[in-house]
Amino acid sequence: MSHTGVNAAEEFDAIIVGARCAGSATAIALAGRGLHVLVIDSARFPSDTLSTHLLWPSTMAEIHALGALPAVEEAGAPRLPIAEAILDETGWRTGYSPVSGIDYGMCLRRSHLDDALIRTASSLEADIRQQCRATGLISDDGRVTGIRYTDADDHERAAIAPIVIGADGRKSLVAREVGAKTPLISSRSGRSCYFAYWTDPRDDLRHIASQWRVDGLLGTAFPCDAGQTLCLLQPPVEFDDEFHGRKVTDAYREGVAALPGLARRLEGAEMVSRVRACTGIESYFRRSSGPGWALPGDAGHFKDPVTAQGIRDGYRYGRLLGERLAPILGSRGGPDPGAVDAATAEWAARREQDCVEIYQWTNVLASGSPPSPLEYEVYHRARDHPEYAQILSDIYNRVQAPSSMLPLTALPSLILGALRQPASSTREVVADVRTQVRRIRDDRNERRALVRASAG
Template sequence: MVSSEEGRSSMSQSTEVVDVVVVGARPAGTATAIALARRGRRVVALDRASFPSDTLSTHVLFAGCVVELHRSGALERVLETGAPKLPAVQLSAAGHDVRGHYTPVDGIDYGLCVRRIGLDMALVETARAAGAEVRERCTVTEVLWEGGRAAGVRYTDPDGASRELRARLVVGADGRRSQMAQLLGSDVYRTAENGRGLAFHYVRDPWAGDPEGAAHRDSITQWRVGDTLGMFFPTDQEGGLALFMPPKEDISRFRKDADGVWAEKVASNPGLRRRLAGTEREGKLRSTADVEAFFRVSSGAGWALVGDAGHFKDPVVAQGIRDALRFGRRLGETAAEALDHPEWLDRRLFAWELERDAECLPSFYLGRKHTRTHPVSQLEQEFFREAADDPRLAQELADVFARTRKPQQLFRLDRQLRWFAKAALRRGADRGALVREAVEELRLDARMQWDLAVLRSGRRAGGGTWNRWGRNGWSPRVALRPARPAPSAPVRQRPVDASWNAGADPAPPAGETTPAAASSPPGSAGDGAPPAPRPARRRKQPATTAA
C-alpha cells in the first residue's frame, strides 16, 4: 500500500494522471470506457491481451444484449463480422417445441452469436473511436492508494517497463478470476453452486452458404434431453456453436475422451443431431466445470468492479455479456459527473452497485433453477405444453431472455398453481415429487423477493460482514487494503445511511440535488432499481470499522 507522502514522492516521468483507469478491455471494460469518454473524461483501459483476442465464452447475445451494443455504438461493427440475425428463441423438451420472438426495443428484435475475437475487437475499436485509450499487453501489478482511496495503478508495459497511472476512479473489469478484486481487498460474499458444466465446438455450417438456409440460421435453439442441455447458435464466419451443458461431473469425461463423449452426447440428443448433420467441427473442444455464480463487493472508496469481476451468473441463462455491457455503460454514466467530488462519487458507485444487483438477482435465481440437472420435471412439462400452443407465452419467454420481462412476471404464482393442478391431475403423476418440486420453487421465489426487499432498503443482499467494515458508508477514515482479517463472527447487516459517515455529503455536481439521482438516471430503464443511501444524522463511527 502506498501512503499519500510516498505517492507524491514517487511521481516521475513514468507517472500519468487521468480521470479513470479501467483494468480489462473486453465487454465490461470497453462499455465503461465508452460511456466515460463520451462525457469528456480521459480514460485509459489496460489489458494483458493483444487484440483481436479470443476467450472462453458461450457468447449468446439475446435481443436485450444487442440493444446494449446499439447504445454503445458498437453494433454496426459487430454486424460487419457477418453474424446472422437471430429473431427467434426455441426451447424443446418433453416432446414440445416452444418458439418465441422478441418484443422490439429501440427497434431491435433479434439476437446474435458472435465469436469473441470479432465481438471484443469491435468493442475495442468503438472505445478508441469514442476517445478512450486502450493499451494492450499491459499487466497491472499494484493498486495505488492515497488517503484511504484507490488512486491509480502500477503496471508493466509491453516493453517491461514499470509505469503508474494516477486516477480519480479505478475500475476492475478483468473477469471472474479478477486480480483487481484481490488487489482492492474485495472478496466473494455470496455464491450459488452450479450443477452444470459446459463443452462446445465451433462448426462449419453448410446452411450458411445456402440461399435456402435462412430458416436454419434464425434462432437460438436448445434441446433438453434427460439431464443434459444441447444447444446450437449460428455464428459469424459461416459457422455455428454446438454446445452441451451436462452435469458438471461429465466434464472430466470430456477431457479424457473428447471425441467419444461428444459422439455419445450427440447420439442421445435427436434434435441437435439433426441440426449438426453436414456440419464439420472446427478446432478443439472447449470446456469448463468451474462456473460457480457469485456476488462480490463491487464498489468502494475510489474503485468499482464491473462485469464478471463483480458478479457472475450461471452461464445456463447466458446473461454475462449483456450485463457487462449494460452495467459498464451505467457505471460510466453514473461516475462521469461525480469524479471531482470523491465522497459523492463513492455514494454514486454504491447506488450503481445496488441498481445492478436489483436487476441481476432475478436472473441469478433463474440460473439457480436451471442449473439443476434433473430430467424435465412435472411442472416444467406443463409449462412446455402450454407455451408450445400459446404464442404470447412463448414471446414472454423470449423477452425474459432479452431482459425486457422479469422471470417472476412469466412464472407468476397463478400460472404455477395452474401448472401444479394440471400436473397433479394427470394419470400416473408422482404427487409427492410434485409437491416437493413446488415447495422448492416457492422457496427460491420467496428468497429472491426477500433479497430484493433488502436491496430496496439500501443494503447489499447477503452482504454479511462486509457492512461491519464500513464498506456501505464510505468513511474517509477507512482505508481499503489488499488484505484484511475476517471478523471472528458474522455481524448483522446495518442499513446504509450517513451514520456510517464521518461527515456530511459533499455538494453534488451541477444539476443534481439528491443521491437518489444515482439510482434513477435520466433515460435509464428503471427496472425497479433501489434508492441510493439517504443522509442521516452524524454519529461517532464504530470502532469495528477500523482497518
Template sequence: MSEEHVDAIVVGARCAGSAAATALAGAGRRVVAVDAAKFPSTTISTHLLFAGGVAELARVGALERVEALGAPRHDEAYIGMPGAEVRGTYSPVDGIAYGMCVRRAGLDLALVETARAAGADVREGVKVTSLVEEDGRVAGVRVSARGMQGEHTLRAPLVIGADGRRSTVARLVGASEHLSNPNERACYYAYYEDPRTEWRGTAAMWLAGRELGTVFPTDGGLALSLLMPPKERADEFRLDLEGEYDRTVAMLPGMAERLAGRTRVTKIVQSVEQPSYFRRSSGPGWALAGDAGHFKDPVTAQGIRDALRFGRLLGEAAAPVLDHPARLDAVVRKWELRREAECLETYHWTNRLARADEVNPLQEQMLRMLAKEPEGSRRLLDVYSRVRRPGQLLTPGFLAGCAVGAFRRRGVDRRALLRTLTAEARTELTTRRDLFRAARMR
C-alpha cells in the same frame, strides 16, 4: 518509475471495460483502459445475445461495427424437450427484435475500437501489478508490459476493475462475495460449419434427461454447439473429450438432427468450474464491473448483456463526479445497488435453470402451456431479453395451473412432482428474501 495522471483507469478492455471507457470518454474524461491481451483476442464465452443484449450494443455505440462481422440475426428462438417444444420471436427492445451470437475475438475488437473512437486510450499487452493507495483510497495502478523498463504508474480518482472472474483488482482490494452458488453443469463447446439456411435465424436449446445442449448460428458461416452436462460427468469428458462430446449430442435427438452431416471445425473448449456470485463492487476510489463483480451461470446467456449495460451505466454515473471523492463513492455505491436490484431475480432464476436435474413434468407442462398461449413463447423470450422479470412470467396463478396440469397427466410420479414443487417453493422464498434485503440496502 514514470507516472501519469488521468481521470479514470479501466483494468480490462473487453465488454464491461470497453463500455465503461466509451461512456467516460464520451463525457469528455481522459480515460486509460489497460488489458493484458492484444486484440483481436478470444476468451472462453458462449457469446449469445438476446434482443435486450443487442440493444445494449447499440446503446454503447458498437452495433454497426459488430454487425459488420457478419453474424446472422436470430429472429426466433426454440426450446425443445421430450413431449414439449416452443418456438417464438422477441418483443422489440429499442426497436431491436433479434438476437445474435458473435465470436469474442471480433466482438471484443469491435468494442475496443468503439472505445477508441470515443476518445479512450486503450493500451494492449499491459498488466496491472499493484494498486496505488493514498489516505485509505485506491488512487491508481502500477503496470508493466513486455518491452517496458520497470513499472509505470497511472493515477486517477477511480479505478474500475473489469478484468473478469479472476479479477486482479478484486483480489487486490479484497472484494468478498456476499452471494454465491456452485455450478452444477459444466460447459463444452465447439464450432461447426453451418450451411443449413433453415436454421441460420434460430437460436435453439434442447433438454433430455439431465442433458442440455444448444446450437447458435454465429459469424464466419459457423454455428456454436454448446453442451452443459452435469458437472459430475467431467471425468468422462476428461478421459475421452471428443468421444464423450459426440455421445452426449446423441442423447439429445433434436440437437443431433440439427448437427447431422455437419463438420466440427475447431477444438472443443471446456469450462468445468464456474460458480455464480455477487462480489462487493464499490469502495473508496474503486469499482468492479462485468464478471469481476457479478457472474451468472452461462445457461441463460446473460453475461455480455449485463457487462455492457452496467459498464456503460458506471461510466455515465461516475463521469460528472470524478473530481469530488465523496460524491464519487456515493454514486458508485448507488450504481452497485442498482446492478444488484436489476440482476438479483435473474440470478436466482438462472441458478434454478442451472440445476442439473432431470427434466420434470412441471417443466414440460410449463412449455406446453406457453406453446398454447398466443403470446406465451414471447413472454418466455422476454425474460431472456430482460423485458420481463422471471416473477412476471412465473406467477402463482401460472405455476398453479402448470402443477394441476402436470398432476393430471397419466404416468406422472406424483411424489417426485411434489418434491419438485417443494424445491421450487424454497427457491422462490430465497429469491424473495434476497430481493427484500436488496430493497432495504437501496
C-alpha cells in the same frame, strides 16, 4: 496494495483494468463525454476468450447505445429473430419483444465482438494500451488512487486517477487487491460447459437460436459468424470425469448424440474446432464499490452461462457506471471523492437490485437437475399458447422478470395440468410444488442476505 510516493505516474480522469465487455463499455461512456481515460489489457486484440457469446436483442440494444452496432454487424453473423427451446420432444418457438427497436439476437465470436467495441472506444480517444498487465494498486490513506502495471515492453509503469475500475473478469486483480474477492452471495453450478464450432449446411435454420434438454443434459445450436454454428453442451457436473483429457472430444460428441434434436440439427455438419471447456463454475455477487474503485462485469457479478446474460450485463452496467461517473469526474472544480464513492455505491446497488432475480433463475437452470412436472407443464403451455412462449423468450431477453413465468395466480392451473399428464404421478407433482415453494422462500431470504451484506 502499494501506497503513496508515486514518481512519474501519468494522470487520468479514470483508469480501467480490462478492455473487454464491461471495460470497453465504461470507456465509451466516459471518453464519449470528453474524459481522459486509460484502459489496459493483457491481451493483444483482436483476441479470443472463453465465452459462449450469444447476444439477445437486449444485448444488441446495448451495443447500439454504445455506438458499436454497425461495427458488430460488419463481422457477418446472421440475425437471430427466433428462439426455440425443446424439452424432450415438447418445444416452443417464438420471436422477441423489441428492445430499442431491435428484435433480433446474434452470436458473434469474441475476437470480432471485443475488437468492435475497442475500436469504438479508441475512436472516442480512450487511451487503450494492449499487452499491459496490472500488477498492483496504489492507495492513499485507504483510498485507491491508481495502478501499477507492466507495459508491452515489460517496463514498470504507474498511473493515477480519481477512480480505478476493475473490469478484469472473474479472477480480478482489482477485486483481490481491495479485499472484495470473497462473494457476498454465491452458488456453485451443477453444470459444466463444453463447446465447439461446426460448419452449418442448414441455411433454412440460420435465423434460429435453439436449445434442447433431455433429463439433466442441455445443448444448444447458435448460428454464428463464418457460416458456422456454436454448439454448446452443458452436462451435470457428475459427468465431468468423462470429459477429461483426450476423452473430451468423444464425450462431447456422445453428449450431442444424446440430444436427438441437436443431433438432427447438426446432420451433415462437421466439427471444425477443438472442444473448449469451462468447469468448476460459481455464480456470485461481490462487493462492487469502495473508496476509489468499482467492479463492473464479471469482476463484480457473474452468472452461469446457461442463460447467456453476462455480455449484456457487462455492456449495460459498464455503460451506466460511466454515465453516472462522467459529470462528477468532469466537474470544473475537480471530482469530489465523496461524490465519486456515492455514485459507485448507488450504481452497485442498482445492479444488485436489477440482476438478483435473473441470477437466482439462472442458478435453477444451472442446477443440472432433471426437469420437474411443473417445468414440463410450462413447456406444454408455451407450445399451445404463443403469448406464453413470448413470455419465456422475453425472460431471456430481460424484458420480463423470471417471476412472470410462474406467477402465483397461475400455479393452480399449472398444477392441475401437471396432474393430468400421464408421465407425472400425484406424489411427484406434490413434491415439485413443495420444492417450488421452498425455492421461493429461499430466494427471498437470499435477496435479504445480499442487501444486508452489501450494506455491511
